[in-house]
Amino acid sequence: MIIAALFITLFLLILLGVPIAFALAIASLVAILIEGSIPDLVILHQMLGGMDSFPLLSIPFFILAGALMNQGGITKRIFDFAGALMGWLRGGLGHVNVGASILFSGMSGAAVADAGGLGAIEIKAMRNKGYDADFSVGLTAASSTIGPIIPPSLPMIIYGVIAGVSIGQLFAAGIIPGLLMALALSIMVTIYARKRNYPKDAKFSLGRIAVTFKHAFPSLLAPVIIVGGILTGFFTATEAAVVACAYAFLLSSLWYRSLSLKGLLKVSFDTIETTSSIMLIIGGAAIFSWVLTSQGIHQIVADSLGFAGGNKYTVLLAITLILFIVGCFMETIAAITILTPILLPIALAAGIDPVQFGVIMVLNLMIGLLTPPLGMVLFVLSQVSSVPIERCAKATLPFLLPLIVVLVLIMLVPALTLWLPSVLY
Template sequence: MVIAVLFISLLLLIVLGVPVAFALIVSSLLAVIVDGQLPDLVVLHRMVGGMNSFPLLSIPFFVFAGALMNSTGITQRIFDFANALVGWLRGGLGHVNVGASVLFAGMSGAAVADAGGLGAIEVKAMREKGYDAGFAVGVTAASSTIGPIIPPSLPIIIYGVMAGASIGQLFAAGLIPGLLMALALMAMIAWYAKKRNYPKDHAFSVSNCTTTFQRAFLSLMTPAIIIGGILFGIFTATEAAIAATAYALFLGTVVYKSLTFKKFVALSIETIETTSIIMLIIAGASIFSWVLTTQHVTEDFTQWMLGFTDNKIMILILITLILFVVGCFMETIAAITILTPVLLPIAISLGIDPVHFGVVMVLNLMIGLLTPPVGMVLYVLSRVTKVPFETCAKATIPFLIPLVLVLILVTFIPQLTLWLPSLLY
């Protein structure tokens, strides 16, 4: 009865358009009331407990650092360098799109930040060069999913908190899969470019590479500080976020002198709003997952799955399908917070490393950002590029193919994720 109330009320509230965070909180509260064995105040205690985690302090700093980079000229410098580096290939700006996302991934750790910041620049540049809007948006949407896989990554931080896994190891585990995503997307772009006879945007120039690298050098030091500092144990993920913010402030105020006080205040307000939304979702999902645990749903689901089949490959396929379907309908952070306590015990019982499982989970949910009806990246790109949502969704479908292929490789070849963490840790 309690579980029926929990899930039916959640689905009903989501269908009615209630924000996910409030839907999670209200459905959990109704379940607690129906259960009648716990005081209602336990909901507040569990919500606060879900947010009371030191690694979560990194979220506002990474969000703020990404906002600073988008608004102080750092993003444009990265795009110019990527253009000089790979823009000479056939279908050049498509490759530039992916390359810029890889570089930006080492700074923001959020697909929506990539789509909203770099996306507007990339789509505008591609359309001015004669690329059709669908191709430009499809490439931009697909490449933005690289951000949460290559460290730093907000979804991976949240998974690490929920799973009790090392965030440093998770960051290291995402590097190779992220680069594989980039290579797969570039292969798809090359095929498109040949099929549609896209021209080379410009000739390769060593002097252009040198000039743009010099302009972007200080900007490119940001991922070096973040990733290098974490992987080599200089500081934690939270400290890396603070260092990234301080460095972005230094670039914006002292070096580039493009950050005004008015802009600083606006970015601070934007960061507070974004962080508040994320933390409210985490709080709501924490109480929701706690209700699932107290009602023994996690144990029952684990036993059911293992009773259905104990074949590791089949279980991984089933979990992948579950994550894919959930990713189509639920916001990433909420999905991670709810599903980690449910699916992780199954993975561990089969001998799957939690670090490997975390990368698989996040990659799967990132693909969900490109699929309707939720498709957050599609909505953001539609808004910043003025391309209809339906066009964005249709144009992105072909670029799901290379991402799914990488997901399959990462899922069934654990060493692609575990080799680097084992080497460094």
């Protein structure tokens, strides 16, 4: 009864256009009022408890670092270097698109930041070279999901906080899957390039590579400092976010001299707005998750999965389907906050490592960012490319295949996610 009221209220509020953070909190309040014995103050306590975590301090700093890189022209220099490195391949700008996402992922752990900043540059360059709009938008959408898999990653930070799992190990676990995603997308680019006879966009030139590398070298040091510092234990993920932010500011303002006071104010206010939205979602999802857990939803789900077979791969398949469906309708951070306390105990009972499960969950929800009706990456790319949202969704569909293949691989081969953390930690 209470669980039914919780979900019915939530879906009605979402359909009415209520922001997801408020929809989660209001639905929880309705369920608590129906239950009758829980004090109303529990909502405030649970919301504040969900937001009161030291690692979550890294979120505004990583967001600001990504915004500073976009505003300060760092993103453009990374794209130019990737173009010199891979533009000589057939369908070169497609490979550049993927390569630039790998480089940018080491600085900003959000798919939406990749799509909004780097994506705008990529789509414009591909259009100018005569690439089809559906190919440009679809590939850019898919490649933007590499960002939250390769460290640093905002979704993995949130999962690590809720699951009590080492964020450093999660970051290390995402490196190989992220590179596999890039390889799978590059294979897709090669197939499209041959089928549509896309040209080589530039001749191979060591001189051009050297020049663009020289210009981009300070920018390329950012992921080395951030990721290297975390993986070697020199600083924590939260400290790494502060370092990333400081480095991006110094690079944009003093080295490249491309960040104006007006630009700094803009990215600061954008960061405040984005961080506030994320923290409200985390707070709303925390109370929603608490209500579900208090009503024994994890046991209900576990019993259902047990009835379906209960072995490791059956549980993984069932969880994957749940995550995919939820990802189509719910914002990533809210989904992680709500579902981790429900699904993680089931995964642990089935013998699935929590680090592997974290990568599976994040990649699953990244695929959800590319699917209607609420795929945030689709909305961002529709805005920056002036392509209707329906056409963006259709263009992205073929590029879901390589991502799903990688997802299946990391489900079936735990070593792909667990080998590197075991070596480094």
